[in-house]
Amino acid sequence: MKIQVLGSGCTTCKQFFETTKQAVKELGLKDEVEYITDISKIIQMGIMSSPVLVVDDKPVLVGSLPNLEKIKQAISSGSLIASQPKTGNCSCGGNC
Secondary structure: OOEEEEOOOOHHHHHHHHHHHHHHHHOOOOOOEEEEOOHHHHHHOOOOOOOEEEEOOEEEEEOOOOOHHHHHHHHHHOOOOOOOOOOOOOOOOOOO
16 A cells, blocks of 8 residues: 655644554554655645645545544545645645
8 A cells, every 4th residue: 555645844744644654553554654745746636735645646635634543544445535624724824
């Protein structure tokens, strides 16, 4: 399984990455979590908000900082379970 966190490098995105690593560990998966701060990758996916959790090249969580259980659910299901909110949760204050 390919697991990636895409983000701007802000505190929220870094926290999302750390929580995702914890979720992978608790699920007993051996997969590494890759952290990507290249904004062009996010744009290529057609996403305008970060952070983004990507499983096997599909975005499954977008634009929020969910709790550990929601991240585990997203990784397990491999399908989109949350969409971006009206404003982003990144450090830009919702202007992204």
